[in-house]
Amino acid sequence: MTHIAKPKFHHPALPVNALGLTRRDYEGVVSTLCAGCGHDSVTAAIIEACFELDLPAHRVAKVSGIGCSSKTTNYFLNRAHGFNSVHGRMPSVATGANLANRDLVYIGVSGDGDTASIGLGQFCHAIRRRLNMVYICENNGTYGLTKGQFSATNDKESKSRKGVDNLYQPIDLCTMAIELGAGFVARSFSGDKRQLVPLIKAAIRYRGFAFIDVISPCVTFNNHAASTKSYDWVREHNAALDSLDIVPARETIEADYAEGTSLDVDLHDGSRIRLHKLAADYDPTDRAAVLPELARRKARGEIPTGLLAIDLDQQEDLHDLIRSHPAPLNSLTQAELCPGSEALAKINAAHR
Amino acid sequence: MQPTDVTDPEYFHKVVDCQWACPAHTPVPEYIRLIAQRRYADAFMLNWESNVFPGILGRTCDRPCEPACRRSRVEEKPVAICRLKRVAADYKGDVSARLPKGPFPRNGKRVALIGSGPASLTVARDLLPLGYTCVMFEKDPKAGGLMRTNIPSFRLPTDVLDEEVNRVLDMGVETRFGEAVTSLRALLGQGFDAVFIGTGAPRGKDLNLPGREEAAANIHIGTDFLKSVAFGHIDRIGRRVVVIGGGNTAMDCCRTALRLGAESVTVTVRSPRADMKASPWEIEDTEREGIPILDNHAPKRFVLENGRLVAVEFEKMRAEYEPNGRRRLIPTGEPPVVIPCDDVLMAIGQENAFPWIERDIGLEFDDKGLPIVDARTYQSTLPGVFFGGDAAWGPENIIWAVAHGHQAAISIDLWCRGEPLSNRPRPTTSLVSQKMGIHEWSYDNDVALTRRVPVPHADLDTALKSLKVEAELGYDDQLALKEAARCLNCDVQTVFTRDLCIECDGCVDICPVDAINFTQNAEETVLRERLRVPARNLEQDLYVSPPLKTGRVMVKDEDVCLHCGLCAERCPTGAWDMQKFTYGAAHATCSKVPAHVA
Numbered sequence: 001m002t003h004i005a006k007p008k009f010h011h012p013a014l015p016v017n018a019l020g021l022t023r024r025d026y027e028g029v030v031s032t033l034c035a036g037c038g039h040d041s042v043t044a045a046i047i048e049a050c051f052e053l054d055l056p057a058h059r060v061a062k063v064s065g066i067g068c069s070s071k072t073t074n075y076f077l078n079r080a081h082g083f084n085s086v087h088g089r090m091p092s093v094a095t096g097a098n099l100a101n102r103d104l105v106y107i108g109v110s111g112d113g114d115t116a117s118i119g120l121g122q123f124c125h126a127i128r129r130r131l132n133m134v135y136i137c138e139n140n141g142t143y144g145l146t147k148g149q150f151s152a153t154n155d156k157e158s159k160s161r162k163g164v165d166n167l168y169q170p171i172d173l174c175t176m177a178i179e180l181g182a183g184f185v186a187r188s189f190s191g192d193k194r195q196l197v198p199l200i201k202a203a204i205r206y207r208g209f210a211f212i213d214v215i216s217p218c219v220t221f222n223n224h225a226a227s228t229k230s231y232d233w234v235r236e237h238n239a240a241l242d243s244l245d246i247v248p249a250r251e252t253i254e255a256d257y258a259e260g261t262s263l264d265v266d267l268h269d270g271s272r273i274r275l276h277k278l279a280a281d282y283d284p285t286d287r288a289a290v291l292p293e294l295a296r297r298k299a300r301g302e303i304p305t306g307l308l309a310i311d312l313d314q315q316e317d318l319h320d321l322i323r324s325h326p327a328p329l330n331s332l333t334q335a336e337l338c339p340g341s342e343a344l345a346k347i348n349a350a351h352r
Numbered sequence: 353m354q355p356t357d358v359t360d361p362e363y364f365h366k367v368v369d370c371q372w373a374c375p376a377h378t379p380v381p382e383y384i385r386l387i388a389q390r391r392y393a394d395a396f397m398l399n400w401e402s403n404v405f406p407g408i409l410g411r412t413c414d415r416p417c418e419p420a421c422r423r424s425r426v427e428e429k430p431v432a433i434c435r436l437k438r439v440a441a442d443y444k445g446d447v448s449a450r451l452p453k454g455p456f457p458r459n460g461k462r463v464a465l466i467g468s469g470p471a472s473l474t475v476a477r478d479l480l481p482l483g484y485t486c487v488m489f490e491k492d493p494k495a496g497g498l499m500r501t502n503i504p505s506f507r508l509p510t511d512v513l514d515e516e517v518n519r520v521l522d523m524g525v526e527t528r529f530g531e532a533v534t535s536l537r538a539l540l541g542q543g544f545d546a547v548f549i550g551t552g553a554p555r556g557k558d559l560n561l562p563g564r565e566e567a568a569a570n571i572h573i574g575t576d577f578l579k580s581v582a583f584g585h586i587d588r589i590g591r592r593v594v595v596i597g598g599g600n601t602a603m604d605c606c607r608t609a610l611r612l613g614a615e616s617v618t619v620t621v622r623s624p625r626a627d628m629k630a631s632p633w634e635i636e637d638t639e640r641e642g643i644p645i646l647d648n649h650a651p652k653r654f655v656l657e658n659g660r661l662v663a664v665e666f667e668k669m670r671a672e673y674e675p676n677g678r679r680r681l682i683p684t685g686e687p688p689v690v691i692p693c694d695d696v697l698m699a700i701g702q703e704n705a706f707p708w709i710e711r712d713i714g715l716e717f718d719d720k721g722l723p724i725v726d727a728r729t730y731q732s733t734l735p736g737v738f739f740g741g742d743a744a745w746g747p748e749n750i751i752w753a754v755a756h757g758h759q760a761a762i763s764i765d766l767w768c769r770g771e772p773l774s775n776r777p778r779p780t781t782s783l784v785s786q787k788m789g790i791h792e793w794s795y796d797n798d799v800a801l802t803r804r805v806p807v808p809h810a811d812l813d814t815a816l817k818s819l820k821v822e823a824e825l826g827y828d829d830q831l832a833l834k835e836a837a838r839c840l841n842c843d844v845q846t847v848f849t850r851d852l853c854i855e856c857d858g859c860v861d862i863c864p865v866d867a868i869n870f871t872q873n874a875e876e877t878v879l880r881e882r883l884r885v886p887a888r889n890l891e892q893d894l895y896v897s898p899p900l901k902t903g904r905v906m907v908k909d910e911d912v913c914l915h916c917g918l919c920a921e922r923c924p925t926g927a928w929d930m931q932k933f934t935y936g937a938a939h940a941t942c943s944k945v946p947a948h949v950a
Contacts, residue, residue, distance in 0.1 A: 002921045003791055007799035007864045007914055009426040011885045014866065024864075036856040036924025044861035191857060219856065219924040231854050235902060 006030050018054040026051050028078040033068055036223075038190030038216030038231075039138045043075045045193050046107065046136070049200035050077060053246075061097055061104045065090040065119060068145050069111030069138035069216075088119025091126035094133050095318070101328040102319050105204055106133035113143050116152040116171045123173075127180040127209050132317035134203040135211045137173055138190070140218035141229040148221030159226040173213045174308055175294055178287065183208035183311040187304065189234050190216040195305060198244040202307070205246065207268035207315045215303070239302040241282045245274040268315045275307060284309050353876050355898040355905075358847065361781045364933040366893060367910050368843045370433055373420035375755035377779075377937040378402040380417055380433055381843040385795060387436055388836040390829065393447050395440035400451075402937060403754050404474050404520070405499075407512045410438025411824070412503055414631060414749040422840055425889075425912050426865065429804040431838045432827075439832040441512070452481045454524035459483030461768045464544040465525075466533050469497020470750045471550035471741030473520045474757025475764065478940040480523045482765060487544070488525050491532035492583075495521060498552050498742070499750060501579035502601065504608050506815065506823045536709045536737075546736050546764045549723075550753070553742035555705040559596070559698055563654030567661035567696075571654065574605045574699030581608055581819070588612055590694025594664050595619045596651050597699035598628035603638045605697040610641060611819045618691055620649040620664075622681060624671045637823065641812060649689060650681065654696070663692045702747050722746060729773040730760040738763055761940040777938035783931045786844055787920075793930055795844055797917040799864075800837040841915045845933045848906055850897045852927035855904070859919035859928055860884075868919060869907045873899070883909055 006027070014022045026047040031040050050060065057079035064070035066087035073082055081104065085093040090108050098106055115123050115137045126135065141154035148161060152171045159165055177185045184206040188196040196214065203210035215234050217223045223230045228237075249270030263285070265273040275284070282293060290309050297304045318324075325332065358364060366372050370380040379398060386395035399406035413434050421430030461484050465472040468490035476486040494500060496517050499508065521527065533539055539547065556573035558564075564571065570590065574597065580586040593609040595602050598621030606617045619638065621628055625647040628635065639645065648669045655663040668686040671679050704722055709715060715734040716724045723732050725739045732739055740756030742748055763773050786794040808825040809815070815823050827835060859868045866884045873879065879894065880887040887894060887909040897906035920928040 002862075002918060004798040004916070004918075006862065006918065007916050008801055009799065009864060009912075009914060011865045011867075011912055012426065013885050013888070015885075023866075030862075034924065035922045036854070036858045038856065040861050040922070041857045044857070191855060193857070217856070219854075223854070231856055232901070235855075 002030050004030075017051055019056060021051065023047060023051045026057065026077055028073075028075040031072070031075045033071065034144075034218075034220045036219035037068070038140060038214075038218070039069055039072050040075070041190040041193065042109075042136065042138050042196070042214050042216055043072045045190075045196040045200055047076045048193065048197045049204065052197070053201055053204060055105060055204070059104055061101075061106050063090050063094045063097065063106060063108045065110050065114040067111040067114045068218075069109055070114055072138070073107075073109050088114050088117070088122055090114065090119065091122040091131065091135075095126065095129065095131055098131055098133065098318065099324065101330060102132070102324070103328050106131075107204070108133055108135045110135065110137050112137060112139045112141060112151040112153040112173075116173060120152075120171075124176075124180055127177055127182045127211070129318045130183065130208050130316060130321060132207055132319070133209065134200065135209065136200070137211070137213050138216040139173070139213050139229070140216050140222055141227070142218050142222040144218045144221055148218075154222075155228040158222075158228040161221055161224050161227075163226065172298075173211070175291060177211045178291060178309045181311075182211050182309070183314065184210035184307075185309040186211070186307045187213045187215070189238055189305060190214055191231055191235065192238070192305075195240060195243060198246055199307065201246045202244055202267075202273050205267050205269060205271050205273075206310075208311070208317050234303060237301060237303045239279070239297060239304050241277070241279045241304055241306040241308065242284065243276045243278060244307060245276075247272045247274060265310060265312060273307075273310075278306070285312055287311070353873060353879055353894065353896045356893070356895045358895075361779050361935065363893070364783070364845050365779075365781075365935045367845060367913075368933065368935070369420040369422050370417035370431075371843070371935060373416045374403075375416065375752045376403045376758065377935060378417075379843065379934065379936075381839055381841050382934070383440060384431070384433070384436055384836045384839040385841070387439055387832055388796070392440050392443040393445055393450070396444035396447060397450055399437055399440055401939075403751060404477055404757075405470060405516045405750065405754065406437050407441035407516050408499060408508060409750060410434060410436075410441050411508050411512070412499070413437070413751050416751070422842055422912065423838060426914065427803075432804055432807065432835050435807050435827055436832060436836060438826050439829075442826055443829065451519065452523065454480060454522075456481050456483050456524065458485065461485065461545040462487060462543070463764055463768075464489065464539060464542070464547045466539070466547065466549045467497055467551035467741070467743065468492075468495035468517075468529070469550055469552050469741055469753060470499060471743070471753040471757040471760070472497070472548060473517060474754045475548050475550070475740070475761045476525050477520045477523065478758060478761035479764060480525070481941050484764075484768070486525050488527050488529075489531060489533050490527070490529045493530045495527070495529065497550075498554075501582050502575055502604065504578065504581070504604050505819050506607070506611065506821060507604070509820070509822050532708075534708050536715070537713050540713070540737075545768050546738065548738045548740065548760055548764065549732075549743050550739070550741040550757070551706075551743045553702040553704045553747040555703050556601075556698070557701040557703060559651065559700060561651055561653050563656055563661075566656050566659065567654045570661040570694060571696045571698060574601045574697050575702060577697055578604060578608060581612070586612070589614050591615050592693045593617045593695045593697060594691050594693040595697045595699060596664070597621065597701070598623060598630055598645075598647070599699060599701065600630045600634050601702070602697075602699035603630050603634040605699050606643050607638060607641060607823075608819065609695075609697065610643065610816055614695075617643050618693075619643060619645040620651065620666060620691070621645060621647045622650045622669060623679070624648055627671065627679065640809070641816065648684075650683075652688060655690065661694065661696065663690045664696060665690050702742075704743060704746060728759075728776075729763045730756060731763055731767075731773060736767060758937070758939050762938065765940040779938050780934075780936040782934045783845065783847065786930045786932050791921045793844075793917055795841050795930075795932075796837070797841070797844075797915070797930070799840065799914050799916050802834060802838055804838070805831050805835040842913075843933050844915050844917070844930050846895075846908065846913060846915070846917075846919055847929050847931045848895065848897055848908070849927050849929070850900060850906070852925040853897075853900055853906065854925055854927075855900055855902055856924060858922040858924065862918045862922040864916065864918065865912045865914055867909045867911070867913045869909075870900070870902075870904045871907060872903070873905045879907060883907060885909070887911060
């Protein structure tokens with residue numbers, strides 16, 4: 001890790017966003033991860049996405065569990081709310097926070113251990129609940145903090161740094177999320193911010209559970225020639241299915257694309273995703289078709305990336321399902337919170 | 353773009369903005385680090401090797417390094433390089449044991465040096481250790497040239513001047529002081545192997561306005577006035593003084609007048625204040641002493657009463673700028689301004705004068721009266737006769753004279769050895785990793801956020817009483833340490849090794865100034881716009897790698913790099929490394945005097 005603080009000086013011509021902030025204003029403390037860790041690039045992508053969306057940091061809540069990945073919420077948006085929770089229990093904390101204050105943007109950062117092993121159940125049920133959050137899994141196929149054991153997402157053919165075979169089948173978090181009905185499912189690569197930043201922006205804008213599986217190489221334990229989660233391997237096998245532009249509300253789309261190569265997705269808040277198809281035969285809105293197609297591509301040795309699946313019809317979240325109060329709890333007054341003695345008498349009468 | 357050739361000695365040299373801007377290429381960041389380590393004598397020696405007069409320059413340099421300082425591109429003010437140099441000179445202690453000492457074994461060659469200013473002294477210092485006999489001619493009784501005659505002692509104390517001038521003279525210069533050279537032809541007849549002319553630009557310009565002749569007794573040419581004060585010939589002045597001119601000489605004149613007892617001193621400048629030639633810090637010091645500077649005042653006539661000067665009349669002007677940048681001063685039509693005064697000091701510029709050089713000896717002059725001098729070899733059209741300092745191309749400042757002196761000494765040495773003057777020695781460079789541990793460097797890479805530390809001044813009551821009280825007190829060791837920490841260590845270079853890079857983006861993400869990019873290559877103009885922050889400072893280079901595995905190239909905009917080393921700390925493979933670049937400008941003596949080792 002670096003011993004000095006990142007100097008406060010920034011480039012004098014650094015662009016500012018609608019809030020008058022530079023990208024640097026969205027940073028956190030200096031990372032203590034290994035030099036070259038993919039997670040630091042994901043952090044940089046989150047910073048870039050929040051900057052470009054003009055998000056005020058104090059309207060964001062960062063939540064995480066345990067692991068290298070989960071440390072990273074400290075490295076971005078140091079003016080945001082944050083909760084670094086128990087191993088694998090980030091979805092529960094996020095659910096509680098979201099129920100209390102539905103107006104914040106929830107960004108959860110987890111890893112393959114935190115999500116696919118100890119937190120697998122939590123992950124599945126957060127999807128089922130349609131919790132309105134961005135769930136980023138920084139996926140490196142290894143337990144970096146405990147010195148490089150295989151994680152549950154490590155491909156079977158991917159050996160350890162010392163050549164030990166992996167015995168078990170991997171969990172594919174994306175296909176699992178699609179299966180469980182997640183509204184927004186994407187995969188990306190920490191080394192490709194041009195793909196990753198728009199995906200994070202779209203995920204923040206999407207209402208419902210938005211999952212991004214980011215392959216984020218572990219330089220220390222899983223970036224060797226026999227790994228399928230190394231920088232080189234992912235670059236060689238990366239097959240991007242589409243690319244995104246995010247169009248803010250009220251802005252019309254000027255560019256003209258050939259018929260059938262792009263798809264406009266209207267989001268709940270009035271903004272819009274324009275999806276450019278890179279694979280002509282892949283339609284992320286056709287949930288029945290994407291799973292077999294992803295399986296075919298995986299069998300061919302590809303790593304399909306981009307927006308893998310999106311649910312256009314049901315952009316609704318937990319609050320819609322349980323019909324909760326439309327305002328955050330901290331904004332409710334006593335008049336709204338206390339129904340009065342008449343209502344109490346009614347309830348009591350129902351139990352007689 | 354083609355991959356950057358970092359083996360070109362000038363590539364990394366240019367990144368060290370201060371050293372690049374310094375005519376003598378003084379290794380600034382290195383001596384600032386030495387000051388921070390309290391190694392003042394080492395810092396002094398490093399300076400002395402390259403600029404000969406650290407104590408003088410630390411007080412009077414025109415500081416081309418400071419506007420160039422990278423710090424001023426990320427923050428308000430540059431590092432106070434000049435005043436740190438003074439710290440090295442003030443606190444060095446006794447360095448006599450480290451200086452080359454004569455007598456040196458003679459090589460039998462005799463060189464005449466005409467004038468005893470910084471250019472001639474530099475030539476002498478460079479040539480003496482090689483065995484040359486240096487004969488220095490000076491019309492004044494003491495050496496130093498304009499450093500002695502035109503810089504008042506409250507800016508440059510005489511003992512500092514004497515110390516640095518004598519340091520050269522004591523190496524064995526043969527002096528002919530108080531002896532003006534009146535004929536170059538006659539001098540050439542004395543059998544010198546080479547002649548160096550460093551006679552400066554001694555003649556102050558005059559202004560022929562109505563009343564000039566009648567009021568001559570109370571109108572003084574600024575440079576002559578300063579010289580008379582320096583040699584003690586003038587020790588008083590009228591009650592009210594008007595100074596005409598906006599350069600550094602004008603600033604020196606008005607402050608001198610104040611110390612000679614003038615009650616009111618007014619500086620008048622023809623042009624707008626922003627166009628004044630004086631250095632901003634000289635203007636600042638002048639105003640600190642309560643002297644008003646009136647800009648846009650063009651002198652029209654000297655007003656006399658009963659044959660005696662009583663005032664100067666001025667016309668108010670305004671400036672208009674043509675599209676090509678040319679300035680025109682136009683009268684505003686306002687009523688004239690009359691400033692009553694008893695004495696006028698005229699400081700409107702200096703020019704060269706060579707009445708002692710015969711025009712038929714093969715030494716050619718241009719139509720402005722300046723000698724024709726080769727810009728690289730400093731040789732005139734008369735082989736064996738060299739020029740340097742203000743004498744060569746008109747008024748500049750001390751550090752340029754030193755740089756000229758070094759080059760002329762190289763030429764004289766080549767000339768006397770019968771080698772072609774184009775056969776010039778190359779600079780010496782080195783590039784060494786500063787890595788000490790995983791994230792430890794041999795330099796302090798933590799960028800200090802402190803603002804420029806003001807230099808303490810003597811209080812005005814004391815300062816204005818005497819010409820001998822130095823106006824600036826200089827930094828003490830604590831202030832020097834604070835200021836030294838502001839240096840960005842631009843000589844510790846970010847060196848990129850293509851074959852080690854795995855394109856993880858770690859350096860891109862951590863760089864505090866968004867200097868590093870991985871992108872498709874293109875021609876320079878396109879590439880400059882393609883970067884994370886477009887590289888629009890065209891004076892600063894792009895550092896471009898050969899193609900990487902993905903076909904992209906690494907492009908680093910050198911412009912505002914803080915040299916904090918975070919790219920190298922964040923690099924998992926050591927593709928980035930922080931390496932100290934040293935650049936030793938070539939001197940005639942470079943093979944004889946060992947380079948400073950820090």
